[in-house]
Amino acid sequence: MIKIAVINGPNLNLLGVREPSVYGTTTLSMIEDRLQEAARAQGAELDFFQSNHEGAIIDRIQAAIGKEDGILINPGAFTHYSYAIRDAIQAVNLPTVEVHMSNIHAREPFRHTSVIAPAAAGQIVGFGEASYELGLAALIRVIRKSRSE
Amino acid sequence: MIKIAVINGPNLNLLGVREPSVYGTTTLSMIEDRLQEAARAQGAELDFFQSNHEGAIIDRIQAAIGKEDGILINPGAFTHYSYAIRDAIQAVNLPTVEVHMSNIHAREPFRHTSVIAPAAAGQIVGFGEASYELGLAALIRVIRKSRSE
Amino acid sequence: MIKIAVINGPNLNLLGVREPSVYGTTTLSMIEDRLQEAARAQGAELDFFQSNHEGAIIDRIQAAIGKEDGILINPGAFTHYSYAIRDAIQAVNLPTVEVHMSNIHAREPFRHTSVIAPAAAGQIVGFGEASYELGLAALIRVIRKSRSE
Amino acid sequence: MIKIAVINGPNLNLLGVREPSVYGTTTLSMIEDRLQEAARAQGAELDFFQSNHEGAIIDRIQAAIGKEDGILINPGAFTHYSYAIRDAIQAVNLPTVEVHMSNIHAREPFRHTSVIAPAAAGQIVGFGEASYELGLAALIRVIRKSRSE
Amino acid sequence: MIKIAVINGPNLNLLGVREPSVYGTTTLSMIEDRLQEAARAQGAELDFFQSNHEGAIIDRIQAAIGKEDGILINPGAFTHYSYAIRDAIQAVNLPTVEVHMSNIHAREPFRHTSVIAPAAAGQIVGFGEASYELGLAALIRVIRKSRSE
Amino acid sequence: MIKIAVINGPNLNLLGVREPSVYGTTTLSMIEDRLQEAARAQGAELDFFQSNHEGAIIDRIQAAIGKEDGILINPGAFTHYSYAIRDAIQAVNLPTVEVHMSNIHAREPFRHTSVIAPAAAGQIVGFGEASYELGLAALIRVIRKSRSE
Amino acid sequence: MIKIAVINGPNLNLLGVREPSVYGTTTLSMIEDRLQEAARAQGAELDFFQSNHEGAIIDRIQAAIGKEDGILINPGAFTHYSYAIRDAIQAVNLPTVEVHMSNIHAREPFRHTSVIAPAAAGQIVGFGEASYELGLAALIRVIRKSRSE
Amino acid sequence: MIKIAVINGPNLNLLGVREPSVYGTTTLSMIEDRLQEAARAQGAELDFFQSNHEGAIIDRIQAAIGKEDGILINPGAFTHYSYAIRDAIQAVNLPTVEVHMSNIHAREPFRHTSVIAPAAAGQIVGFGEASYELGLAALIRVIRKSRSE
């Protein structure tokens, strides 16, 4: 059984509540439910975490040591300046996939740069809720591949 | 009755305690008391919040949904890098006024840029304690105007 | 009695005539009338001046020496490059408040920087016509405060 | 009958008098005479204006409201920094064509950028006196097209 | 039946032949065979194209008009400067997914920027051969979603 | 008889087919037919060429040596990075006019710079189909003037 | 007796646990024990604090007012963007020494800049665990010197 | 007899009236009187002009054609952005010396660059009133030298 921490950053708890033109009408818990289902179908178990606190996200990433096999993260606006989250990912040294629902490259210039991406295995942007599902599938592959090496 | 969240960012709890040459000798609670009084005179009720935690400020901004009509915020040093607070303001979609006691354009270069201002209705800088009072008056106008539309 | 020069820069004479989506339908003289009224209620008298000429604005600022107690200025597009107006404000050494009707931080990048703000006491942006009234109130406070020192 | 304001910026009154290696030996009034002739042949009437004063150019642009159908402008060196002229063009909302006699892209770097071009319908550079004639023809087309819509 | 053009840019024909430390030992035709299989399982048919010629890639993108429902593209080094490919994608107006095998954000600085991403629906980077399969799944979703709208 | 090569760059073959909001509904061959007509009226003969291949455009520019008297070029997206096309124009040393249908200065920042303009005689931007006709007229003037010297 | 707050920023709780090639195998509590010992030998008493939360670090810095004589801080990744921590240090106005175990100038470019250093008395980088001991010695000197003034 | 136009830019009419810590207590007319005296001793006659209007300064520079032999100019704040004044100097093609009373290189960064200097023969900065006298002596030399060539 693969265990994965699914971490959502600031304001993603408002998904489906606010700004539907950018993020759609699906709430975060709806996404999490469907994602759990998809994970189980692939032999994985997810643990969900959302916080508006950078520090809480770092704590959660560190808590994955010895407990989970990988991290699926949508860092929200922290994407663009949280070198501390980047360091946490680098330090725990677990396969990590960064996802974004909107196409950050087609929005304001400050959203084009991710300070976290260099510490991740890969990045998926622009597919709405599906970004999570694709990210999960990608992460499971990366974990399976590293196990078989 | 108009309800407004008044949010102060990092180190503003030290107002009147430290650096009087920049911020004067009035404490934050003195400012809040006078501001409450001014608000009531204009038919508004204020709820005060101060935190050194970016995440707590985002939580508070989100908590204004369905509870308050507008936000008066002095983001302190978060002004210059917290895209997460900017996103929170944009997401709750409540009229927001950004205030600063000192003239940030006459201080160090890093203080000249606000990443939060584009998400606010307007910005008031440089009038010491009066920045709050002017900001309150401005916010009440914006709220009244949006109600009458 | 407090005497204040109210100075408007280029194209502000077109207020209410052109670009209503940005600046509303109120004309400059309507704003000036209401502002005069508000000033008198606060024990102040305003003298209005508008010009599309940078030099004329500098002349007017200089003319305030020994005649007025403060300056309320909306420098229009000169905001972004007129170091000569900045020098004039610095030279006459009268309390000055800079106002903008639109939120300049939410418009084109070149409008995000004010070369004049460092020479002003403070800046108010984004409240439409109310920016002038808030600016007036702020300026009167600054003048009163400097008198009492 | 189409009516057009033809506006020339700083130092263009020296055309044919100074720097012939860059601008040729034809004087501005010779250009204006030929341009008037060309305009009449196309059913248009031109009104000429030249000034070294940015403010006077803004005044003239504003004066075109309700009087002329379009503006043909060579802003001279104001091209590179006069956001106030750009605002004036945007505010009067008349079809405007920007022309330059020399190829500004083949001269000093500061001449490569026009802060005015984004507010114009189009721009013609590099054809000496002919830049005006081409600009006139282009402007008449733009005006005719907007009338037929 | 969904029809998709799968386009690979310069040097990707060398996959599995050169630089295995970066791109693995799988050849492009092996990837294409597996991808076709995966596509058919999802009710899609793929047409493969690889070229080292920017112009040939633009021709192929244009040829998709009226023939295919979407484009899966790995633009190789063209990612970083081919505004012409970006324009082609924008012009044909078909759902497009950009994929990269390596994590471009963890390589040389010039590889961190994609001039093509703003014209794509989304982007997937860093999962080796799996980037294609994830990109295919993402693209099929985008196409199905746009059909159901 | 003046002979002129009319060269169109990438994606301009889609004119009238795609993105009508930016480029209108006229097809490239319609533009070419009208342009030929206009040319003949001025004693010139045009040879048309369009390619999505930078190399093919360079080949065509070189082929103009000893065969044509000037070049009318809309380099499309190559405008912004093809130093090779710039070198070709400089090398064949024939009068060249660069045209753009849209006002590139009012679009995305990367479109504001032309690396080709410094090698051209002049540039015309923003007049839709008319940009070609104005460019043709300008080019014929330049050619006639150089012949008479 | 000198009292000093020793503050460690994000991910430093993983010292000795993760990334030994960069930070060695000594844990943070081992460092703290030895540091306490060294402090006592110099007549000082240390109070240790570590957090992944920027806000908690600011709270701790503020708590030093009236309680401690100086601050020894390794801000971790906050070094590079936390203007709020810088403001806190400036506000409490206690002698502060910034330390880093690795040589930040020999790592990624974003690590070369400290936004906190201008508010500190001095900075020590590159000596592993010894950075703390040297920083402690430096801080005690600064405190002693300010007392004797 | 050498004839020279002495031109002073914006706010220099306030010399000796305002900001004595930067510019001293001598008024502009005192400087002009002494300068006239110095000029006459060297066989030169000065004509003085001061304006806060960029356009008026350009008019005055142009008026020197055929009337004066050289220009001594302190462009004030126009130094840093008036490409129009630079063009005027270049166009009239008279020997020109640029002077500044304060050391512009030791003040705010925006004052370090003169867009006018490349069009002048030379520049003298930092010697208070003496900058004018040195500039006059320099200009007379340049004029005498060009006459003797």
Added chain:
Amino acid sequence: MIKIAVINGPNLNLLGVREPSVYGTTTLSMIEDRLQEAARAQGAELDFFQSNHEGAIIDRIQAAIGKEDGILINPGAFTHYSYAIRDAIQAVNLPTVEVHMSNIHAREPFRHTSVIAPAAAGQIVGFGEASYELGLAALIRVIRKSRSE
């Protein structure tokens, strides 16, 4: 026998035909003949290729795999932006020497940077035709040295 591909980029086919002041009067085939002769004298055989097409150059570089021992390349204007050619050189992993006839560091700023040089063994610039001969000698040395290792 050493086999070497000699590749010339855009517009180099015009050598000796155009711009003799920059490149001299020798044609490319004259250079190639003399270079072949020089190569044979050193025990090497050259295969020449010139194209204005970036893609064709990449194809030719790839064709060197298993056929040639090294590459001598003058990428022309592609030097400054073709990351695709750089990738091709890196991928085929053959010793490559980059040459330029003119001193690119003494020409326009955009010519000072080679995006290809980091993938080459070395670079020779500024010696006209001799750049090729020196480059050939350098390449033969590099090949001989790598063989003897």
Added chain:
Amino acid sequence: MIKIAVINGPNLNLLGVREPSVYGTTTLSMIEDRLQEAARAQGAELDFFQSNHEGAIIDRIQAAIGKEDGILINPGAFTHYSYAIRDAIQAVNLPTVEVHMSNIHAREPFRHTSVIAPAAAGQIVGFGEASYELGLAALIRVIRKSRSE
């Protein structure tokens, strides 16, 4: 016995003689005497060198080969541009500690960057004379540690 070269760069010979507000009143030879004493107490012997000549400093660094075990250097203003000193340190490959008396991060922007630091083991800034003593202690630790490996 550990042998160490202590090298001081330009103008440090003026310590205690000039600019006491920045560097204090202690002369360089007083610092050196105390430092020698401190070194001997730790089983080390120092050799002092000061020069205003970049070349002499490089010569001295090179002379340490085979003679000393480490280098303690205050490069003065060479800190900010002497890549040649950086290369010398890298070439001799001896443990090196860079020290500065003042807090270079709190002075002019050009002083914030050290081109030498990446070649050093570590850096100590801001503690006046104590920077040397701390640097010495740090260096001795680095040398001892490398010996024990």
Added chain:
Amino acid sequence: MIKIAVINGPNLNLLGVREPSVYGTTTLSMIEDRLQEAARAQGAELDFFQSNHEGAIIDRIQAAIGKEDGILINPGAFTHYSYAIRDAIQAVNLPTVEVHMSNIHAREPFRHTSVIAPAAAGQIVGFGEASYELGLAALIRVIRKSRSE
């Protein structure tokens, strides 16, 4: 009697020998002789020094302490990068005038910036040999003025 050190930087010993088109045909010793004469007429005595060695120039500047009353310096190319010379001037704290024979603002971009000017009293550029004489006169004034204070 005023005593002044006249210091010339690298390559100025070649004056009159090389590059006459930029610097004229007068040799440095001719300039020095005339300058000495001019100095004596003003009650000053000059000591001349020229070196291509940055260190030697710093030594000479330091040697002026207690011996000379001011420094006249043409730093040559050191103007643009020698922060060590700037520090020397600041440290000796003697009135210093920087001179340049050519107009550095009309030459290559790297020559437009002087890192030394902020430490000087003033700067004179562009008057050939006369720059020295004007600089001498300026320096004597500055010295006299500081004596009389």
Added chain:
Amino acid sequence: MIKIAVINGPNLNLLGVREPSVYGTTTLSMIEDRLQEAARAQGAELDFFQSNHEGAIIDRIQAAIGKEDGILINPGAFTHYSYAIRDAIQAVNLPTVEVHMSNIHAREPFRHTSVIAPAAAGQIVGFGEASYELGLAALIRVIRKSRSE
């Protein structure tokens, strides 16, 4: 007989002694001996000079006037900032070839720019010891060519 000065900059005296992974094991004197041999075979005589002193290198370049026919220089780290060496080369006006043993374009960013190259005839980088021999051959060609003109 051709006479050439061969000049090596800072730290090149350590060749073969230090950093063999970058520069190989051959010492500078071995390179010089072989180079002398190669020169004599081509009818040239070399004079060798190495210094860590920028000033000494400038002195040596100047000493070549009237004594040597050309200069072969490896400026070491001075390549990246010594505008004084560039000026010396420009002033003596002798054919100069710049060489580097390593491929500076594949090393740290600061090594990618040569401030000296614009003053040289050409530049050769990346061929280890052979860079000198190729540079010598290139220089002899340049000298022979200039003699035959």
